[in-house]
Amino acid sequence: LRVQDAYSLRCIPQVHGASWQTLDYVKEKLEIEMNAATDNPLIFDDGEKVISGGNFHGQPIAFAMDFMKIAIAELANISERRIERLVNPQLNDLPPFLSPSPGLQSGAMIMQYCAASLVSENKTLAHPASVDSIPSSANQEDHVSMGTIGSRHAHQIIQNVRRVLAIELICALQAVEYRGTEKMAPFTKDFYTEARKIIPSITQDRVFAKDIEAAASWLLEIDWNSFIHGSLPTT
Secondary structure, X not given: OOOOOOXXXXXXXXHHHHHXXXXXXXXXXXXXXXXXXXXXXXXXXXXXXXXXXXXXXXXXXXXXXXXXXXXXXXXXXXXXXXXXXXXXXXXXXXXXXXXOOEOOEOOOHHHHHHHHHHHHHHHHXXXXXXXXXXXXXXXXXXXXXXXXXXXXXXXXXXXXXXHHHHHHHHHHHHHHHHHOOOOOOHHHHHHHHHHHHHXXXXXXXXXXXXXXXXXXXXXXXXXXXXXXXXXXXXX
16 A cells, blocks of 8 residues: 655655756856956956956856756656656566566666666766865965866766656656556647657667667757647657
């Protein structure tokens, strides 16, 4: 008897909402820095006043990137837990690993491995780069932000998250196929139909790399504002 759904299902709005709020914060900080005077020295228009300052320091961006890394990585973290619930027959009464031939075909087993690996990699990449500093320029630049490293790690986390979400989509489509589409809401069924044009059913073991990349690209291309308001573009 299941009294309540797991947190990874019940708390999607709370987790995703917190990530969205973080992105709003990051956007605000980046816009401030993009519109700031970060030259050094600062030369004022009369040409006679020159001030050596520190507006060039990347600490605001470094902190923002580190914060964003944590927020984005968590989207994959909770997604991987939902993937586990899709492939584990003890949690869903579906075929093991959504396999068409359990015991003979691996189904989505390796994709779950992949998702778990990407989530674990994100945990390493999410370590704040801004806590590090190393002197350079003959010790003149004796405290640096490491914001570039944080930005590079953030970019890699985003790519990893895209692939984890794609794996969740592939598994969800397969689970729906086993459950049957007759009970789906009309719009959800339309989404399923369009997604199936991109991602074929799992009928036997195959290399899923192309499916994952195709699903990740499709999710990125969707106009989610239109999607929310009930208009899904056809492929």
